[in-house]
Amino acid sequence: MAVLPSILRFAGVILLSTTLSPVQADSADTAPGHWLKRMVEARHAVSYEGDFVYLHDGRVSTMHIARQADSKGDRERLTSLDGPRREVVRDQGRVICVLPRNQELIADSPDPVGNWQDSLLQRLDDLVTYYDVLLGGRDRVAEREAQLLRIVPKDHLRYGYRLWIDTASGLLVKSELLGEQGRLLEQVVFIRLQTVDQVPVAHLEPSNRRMVEHPAARSELTPHTGEERWKADHLPAGFRLEEQKYQAISKEGPSVDHLVFSDGLATVSVFVEHSPSPHDGLEGLSRRGAINIFGVRHGEWLVTAMGEVPEETVKLIGESISGHD
Amino acid sequence: MATPTPSDPESISALIDGEVPMNDVDLLLRRLEKDSELQARWSRYHLVSDVLHKAAPPWVPLDLANRVAAAVDEEPYHLVPRRRRFTPPGRVRQVVGLAIAASVTAITILTVQSLTIPAMPSGLHLVSLSSHHSNSEPASRGERSPSREAKLTAYLVNHSEYLVASGMPGALPYVRLVGHSSE
Numbered sequence: 001m002a003v004l005p006s007i008l009r010f011a012g013v014i015l016l017s018t019t020l021s022p023v024q025a026d027s028a029d030t031a032p033g034h035w036l037k038r039m040v041e042a043r044h045a046v047s048y049e050g051d052f053v054y055l056h057d058g059r060v061s062t063m064h065i066a067r068q069a070d071s072k073g074d075r076e077r078l079t080s081l082d083g084p085r086r087e088v089v090r091d092q093g094r095v096i097c098v099l100p101r102n103q104e105l106i107a108d109s110p111d112p113v114g115n116w117q118d119s120l121l122q123r124l125d126d127l128v129t130y131y132d133v134l135l136g137g138r139d140r141v142a143e144r145e146a147q148l149l150r151i152v153p154k155d156h157l158r159y160g161y162r163l164w165i166d167t168a169s170g171l172l173v174k175s176e177l178l179g180e181q182g183r184l185l186e187q188v189v190f191i192r193l194q195t196v197d198q199v200p201v202a203h204l205e206p207s208n209r210r211m212v213e214h215p216a217a218r219s220e221l222t223p224h225t226g227e228e229r230w231k232a233d234h235l236p237a238g239f240r241l242e243e244q245k246y247q248a249i250s251k252e253g254p255s256v257d258h259l260v261f262s263d264g265l266a267t268v269s270v271f272v273e274h275s276p277s278p279h280d281g282l283e284g285l286s287r288r289g290a291i292n293i294f295g296v297r298h299g300e301w302l303v304t305a306m307g308e309v310p311e312e313t314v315k316l317i318g319e320s321i322s323g324h325d
Numbered sequence: 326m327a328t329p330t331p332s333d334p335e336s337i338s339a340l341i342d343g344e345v346p347m348n349d350v351d352l353l354l355r356r357l358e359k360d361s362e363l364q365a366r367w368s369r370y371h372l373v374s375d376v377l378h379k380a381a382p383p384w385v386p387l388d389l390a391n392r393v394a395a396a397v398d399e400e401p402y403h404l405v406p407r408r409r410r411f412t413p414p415g416r417v418r419q420v421v422g423l424a425i426a427a428s429v430t431a432i433t434i435l436t437v438q439s440l441t442i443p444a445m446p447s448g449l450h451l452v453s454l455s456s457h458h459s460n461s462e463p464a465s466r467g468e469r470s471p472s473r474e475a476k477l478t479a480y481l482v483n484h485s486e487y488l489v490a491s492g493m494p495g496a497l498p499y500v501r502l503v504g505h506s507s508e
Binding site: 061078080087188243269282289291304306307308 | 482484487488501
């Protein structure tokens with residue numbers, strides 16, 4: 001069984017303890033910023049296919065990813081290898097999701113992120129105000145040498161991260177999202193990763209062509225220029241409004257305001273929609289994986305805040321939203 | 326606590342927790358050898374336990390293989406549960422430990438096989454979209470209608486686009502849409 005030695009080797013090396021040391025930012029290799037920059041840049045420069053395990057809430061999923069990064073833009077397909085069929089295909093501005101419970105969604109966004117592109121790099125200097133960024137040791141993940149980076153929040157309003165970055169390609173090969181007292185909330189670990197010049201086109205296309213040809217499933221996310229009708233009155237320290245859009249979230253549904261807040265690392269989205277019907281199911285706290293969601297009603301408006309931040313943070317931001325005078 | 330029956334999925338959890346009466350252990354082990362669903366559950370429980378409680382990497386095969394090896398070579402009864410509610414006599418305990426170790430050996434092999442990653446799929450075939458329980462935890466009040474669930478998914482897609490573009494975190498934000506599996 002050829003895979004067994006491989007798995008055993010992988011698991012063996014991953015069990016090795018890693019010594020973390022405070023950053024001594026003398027040279028490029030020892031500067032955490034250098035590795036974060038490499039990680040972000042690799043997304044636009046490295047094409048690959050691989051398999052990874054996603055762990056959350058005591059559940060384990062195995063997935064396959066194919067990603068092509070070139071001058072035509074980034075394209076990728078993410079496919080579950082176990083459980084109900086789930087698939088996300090991203091082709092530049094278009095996102096196609098096939099999810100359980102007959103959920104199908106095609107989202108088009110000609111300019112999905114505006115000036116947001118690689119905002120992590122833009123706010124690297126801000127990070128140290130709210131996080132300790134520490135360089136760890138070298139490890140091996142998916143039979144590749146990886147550099148460990150540890151990002152520790154300085155307060156309880158954000159999560160921490162442990163990131164393993166492939167020293168050869170800059171790709172993220174393992175990541176952990178950590179809650180209070182370092183509790184592991186979510187983990188992604190590659191078990192096989194192959195960088196390539198060209199991912200076969202078939203590996204990047206939806207496995208169901210009907211999704212592309214079926215206009216009824218389409219959900220248009222066309223941003224409109226609109227006045228800034230909402231604002232946040234009391235944001236947690238470090239968070240600021242990065243972007244605001246007014247857009248149709250579904251073909252038949254109403255347009256919603258989408259506000260994006262960030263502390264440079266953590267991102268919280270707030271959606272505000274006109275929803276006269278009370279008790280429509282999104283109010284209060286809930287979550288999906290490591291994403292906490294908080295819904296609160298302001299009269300006929302429903303505010304939904306979501307992000308990879310603690311419940312308290314998403315609640316604080318959701319409750320701080322009010323209309324512009 | 327009511328005694329789980331061998332057909333009860335909770336029986337595996339009970340076995341791991343040392344809550345299965347001695348008389349039922351043998352029956353449960355035989356069932357475990359034949360029932361792939363119970364084997365998968367056994368693997369998942371160990372994985373969950375290891376990863377969440379000890380922050381170890383999610384590698385059941387090696388973990389179980391190591392446990393089995395250690396159990397066979399040294400103290401087989403260590404395989405049985407951290408929380409024991411009964412303490413069988415040493416001789417019986419050793420026999421039970423060996424039996425479990427043997428079962429786990431078989432399960433480990435099966436688990437490794439199930440985790441064998443196929444070659445690059447050249448054409449993944451979409452099966453009919455199955456329907457299971459909700460992808461998300463329930464809201465604190467009110468029931469989510471399908472339309473609300475679809476809207477939430479649309480929100481998550483849009484939120485994920487920002488995560489993708491920002492470069493953080495994890496660079497694989499859509500994993501949360503795809504990987505939020507139902508068991």
